[in-house]
Amino acid sequence: MKIIKLIPLLFLPILLSAQVEQGDVLIKNGTVITITDGIKENTDVLISNGKIKSIGEGLAAGDDVRTIDAAGHYVMPGIIDAHSHIALDAVNEATNVVTAEVWQGDALNPFDVGIYRALAGGVTISHAMHGSANAIGGQCQTIKHRWGITDQYDLMMDGAPRTIKFALGENPMRVHGERYGLMPRTRMGVEQVFRKAFSEGKAYMEQWEKHSANKSANAVAPEYDIRLETLADILKGDILIHCHSYRADEILMLMNVLGDFGVNKICFQHVNEGFKVAPELAEFGATASVFADWWAYKFEVYYSTAYNAAILTKNGVVTSINSDSGELIRHLYHEAGKSQKYGGLSDNDALKLITINPAIQLGIDDRVGSLEVGKDGDIAIFKNHPLSIYAVPQYTIVDGIVRFDINEDPADVRMDIDPEETAPAFFEQGGHDHDADGCMHGVFEQLFEKH
DSSP states (O other): OHHHHHHHHHHHHHHHHHHOOOOOEEEEEEEEESSSOOOEEEEEEETTEEEEEEEESSSOOOOTTTEEEEEEEEEEEEOOEEETTTBBSSSOOOSBBBBBTTTTGGOOOTTTTHHHHHEEEETEEEEEOSSSSSSSEEEEEEEETTTTOGOOOOBOOOTOOOOEEEEHHEEEEEIIHHHHHOOSHHHHHHHHHHHHHHHHHHHHHHHHHHHHHHHHHHOOOOOOOHHHHHHHHHHHTOOEEEEEEEHHHHHHHHHHEEEEEEEEOOOEOOOOOOOGGGHHHHHTTTTTEEOOSSOOSGGGGGGGOOEEEEEEEETTTTEEOOOOSGGGGGGHHHHHHHHHHTTTHHHHHHHHTTHHHHHHHHTTTTTTOOOOOTSSSOOEEESSSSSSTTTTEEEEETTTEEEEEEESSOOOOOOOHHHHHOHHHHHHHTTTTTTOOHHHHHHHHHHHHOO
């Protein structure tokens, strides 16, 4: 029984990696924003077999390697969205308050046009998440935006750590308590769901550990339970928790529960009141994935601030800005730019919110999130600085394969609009004077003064 349950986990990464297409691209003469090693002017990036092989000047490649002239353009790591529901056939398995056994990898849809639209916004990776109907929901899947493939398993980022969705507050209370009269109906009940589930997972883990230590040939193995097995893996630290959250009191509650069970791997999602408990989040080692300026769309989200990302960052919390939306995912670079209007983050710190920081939260920062030799060839190329209100993605590259090309992609899957031609009055009134670095904060200041 023990061998049978391990077979899918052992062989799935091998099967996935064997199917993924890897490409070669030479990007010439760009302004390269590395994130971890400064900005390099008039610099080339060579991607070979899906990996960054060289970063420097005067690089060359064979005649069969596609060359992109990025002169006058900005070359940055592919954008990463730590909270998304694109490419999913189903979002919530709401039949129980704990559904740790289900997995979004079973529900991926490679034909979802949202993948292409995300690529058109420079996004190369997203975290396909279970919904927030359950206190402990299903397992999520980190995917690469390999638009054009037909096998759902080719979307999966092989080797990405396992993740799972938790949820606090109104959503599990409404779905289970108000609708069916089951626990949790209150925030007290939400806490007890976690404690009960972790206690059961701990007992299950101890039973298997005891059985494994028993050398008797006649020892009977405990009954296998995939839900409890998943909870045990959380307790072992093998699965990263990503928790839907808003209120500061509940965020503190869950950190207390996790501390009692020895769990320290968690990214709080949304975390609208994170600014109230930023030092506590930093001390615990929790990370935060936030909206730039969404709140007040339901009662428990009335108290928030657009300074949230900056406050968390300045308190040492690894912070990202996510979309949770098929629309916002297309312009996460604008969402990151808002952190300069609200909080005055530097260009690099603002770009970290959509590159290396979400990579850290997903446990994939050794492969993506910055432009470094040896990392995956996931790159976005922009006309104008990516934090500028005028930024326009030109190419999006995944594993060395150009998956979006503004010049060549067919007109039936994109819109060809020049904003300065279609809305000249907006640009005349909105103040199109950039700061010297061409970034967003100067434009936003004028826009907000006028509106």
